[in-house]
Amino acid sequence: MMKAYKIKDLEVLTGIKAHTIRTWEKRYGILKPERTYTQIRKYDDVELTLLLNISLLNKNGIKISHIAEMSIKEISSLVKSENNKIANPFHGNLLLSLIQLDEALFCSTINKLVEEISFELTFIDHLIPFLEKIGIMWLCGTINPAQEHFISNLIRQKIITEIDKLPLENNGKKVILFLPEHENHEVSLLFYTYVLRKNKMQTFYLGNHLPYDALIESIKQIKPHYIVSSWISNVDAIFLKSYFKNLINDKSFKIFAGGYQFNALEDEIKKSIHIISSLEDLKLIYME
Secondary structure, X not given: OOXXXXXXXXXXXXXXXXXXHHHHHHHHOOOOOEEOOOOOEEEOHHHHHHHXXXXXXXXXXXXXXXXXXXXXXXXXXHHHHHOOOOOOOHHHHHHHHHHHOOHHHHHHHHHHHHHHHOHHHHHHHHHHHHHHHHHHHHHHOOOOHHHHHHHHHHXXXXXXXXXXXXXXXXXXXXXXXXXXXXXXXXXXXXXXXXXXXXXXXXXXXXOOOEOHHHHHHHHHHHOOOEEEEEOOOOOOHHHHHHHHHOHHHOOOOEEEEEOHHHHHOOHHHHOOEXXXXXXXXXXXXXXX
16 A cells, blocks of 8 residues: 655655645646645655656756656656766665665665765765654654665665674774663664774674673673663663663773663763763774
8 A cells, every 4th residue: 555645745755845846746747646635635655756756857957847748767767877977866766765665776875875985974974864764754654664674674784784894803892782672773783883893892792682681691791891772762761760770880881872762861870871872972982
């Protein structure tokens, strides 16, 4: 079943103003949305894909009057043939790969970005904003779980691939990276692992859903200098406080944690945890 988008959704996703979309519809008949009984426009995946392609071409010098004379197939073919010449097609291509479940398009887009600006900047400047946009689309109900899982797993695979390219460090300071039992969102934690290993830290990635007792045993065995975690899912503030109560009493390691959940922590616990709000905060680990 195709999703229904409002014109404001198209504006957010394509960067084309709603007024411009209406003008293009009226003047050129580019889109032919259905309307609700209250006359609100409804667009589907096909029309969103078409508008993304039109946006790419128009932003790169092709007049809308010329595009309007082309068929959907011709527009799509032109985008594919001109992709290497188009300035900054990445935003549109990432969205298209999500909507169409197109792994090849996603991989080629990311690989081109990595070649041009490095993997680290690709993640910071493109994938993080893309993931934020996916979050908005998820909340609005304009993507389904399959699409979200598809892209999240491709991003996860890409980070793991980049981690595997890095040499193992056996002499650096030890860092345990983990997600608690309730947490499944590991993209951020994987990227932390990449950044730390790239900067010569000895990383121990324990993954998601790690039981608390297993974390304690791992700390005893590994004797880390740091432990790093990421909390995205909603939890009770009391649970969050009790989870870290014993950990902050162990002065043999420092605790770093990301996620807006930590805004709910009391001051005395906040003082004992280094909150990761940006990659700059990780420098406190590898620059120490």
